[in-house]
Amino acid sequence: MDTILQNLNEILTRLGNVVRSSPAENVAPLLSLPRNQRSSTKEMALNYADSTEAAFLRVAELEGVLTDIRAEFFRQRARCRSCLVPISCLPAGVLRAIFSFVVKTSEDAHSLSLVCRSWRDVVVSQRSLWNKITFLTNGCDRLCGNSSVLFGPPTELVIRNRPDLSTDSPLTSQLGDGITKCIVHAASYNSALPADPILAFQDILEAGLPNLRLLDVVYHTEYPPPFRSSASINGVLPSLRTLRMSGLEVEWTVELPALEQLHVERVTKEKSYVEDEPDLTIEAEVQVLIIKKADTDQFIDLFTEIG
Incomplete structure (x- = not known):
């Protein structure tokens, strides 16, 4: 040695x-x-x-x-x-x-x-x-x-739409009954593929939401992904499916902690459209949710699009 x-x-x-x-x-x-x-x-x-x-x-x-x-x-x-x-x-x-x-x-x-x-x-x-x-x-x-x-830093996770992707389809987000379902273009570096959602949620857990549990993951890509999961969230191996579809999208469903532990700090909406396909322009709303745990100063920013 x-x-x-x-x-x-x-x-x-x-x-x-x-x-x-x-x-x-x-x-x-x-x-x-x-x-x-x-x-x-x-x-x-x-x-x-x-x-x-x-x-x-x-x-x-x-x-x-x-x-x-x-x-x-x-x-x-x-x-x-x-x-x-x-x-x-x-x-x-x-x-x-x-x-x-x-x-x-x-x-x-x-x-x-x-x-x-x-x-x-x-x-x-x-x-x-x-x-x-x-x-x-x-x-x-x-x-x-x-x-x-x-x-990223263990105190926050920011998920943004990739500006360099040409597959900006309208995405869906819904908050209610303690369940959030997100379809996002996750951040990625040095790669044409989106970052992995399981790893992203591991960062969320580090951010101070230990009760967050990954329920299901669907990985969409125009390439056949060599996707094999050995990751677990809170000791639970998530259900994982691999699909081959046109477009770079990551879809997952998560269960949030009890609603009394969270409150929505700010919600904003903006108009957006698909710049690369002017003939197929789709008007969508971009919703920014800043979720704050009630007893801490830690924030998690979720940048998603809703139809």
Whole structure:
């Protein structure tokens, strides 16, 4: 293990001046290296890095790579976005450090972007003031390819319509009897597919609504999704169906906590239409629900469209 750590330290040093104790500086990403040095650095990483999860997590802890994100959090929540395979379940040989990453500090926002993709597809980027760490693996056991998940700050979840999607069909939202049914275009990064709703609801649970329970998920995509669920909400494995339909939509039904625990802080409505299809313009209302738990200051923003 000591030899692995020593070699890994040399690799990280070559990638940039890694901040181990305090992420107060930006870390130079792998892509900033001269082109003729990238291949050799990658080979060093693949040759020297241990392929087991325990060693990977131990190295990440000791080197300060996870900064404010605990290894236990990473072990429990990091999943491949396309096939939902937990990182802790990946077979030996799949987890091949090393990773390039960009870190910028923020006192109130932390996020983790987990990417299952091959080295040739690596793109390192930085978004606003989020702590963003891109872990590069050699693909999960489903070889799902170019997909990613952004785990947002644990105190809030914002679901927005993707402005770059051309399939803006009218969507439905209904609040009543403690049940909310939403069909949304969920946020997604580095991928044409929407973010996974199960992972999104895990973030909601972290946000202070422990009684929220996922009832059903329907995943719509124009591509056959390699969708396999091992996630559970409050220990309950949700019913999950996979459909092939035209358009990028995610549909799920959730059961809210008792109504006395919640109140709707604000509801606004706006008019919208499908810009890419002027002949098929559909007038829809955009409803923004800010749901606040009565005994806390925590908010959850739900951006949905209703017909």
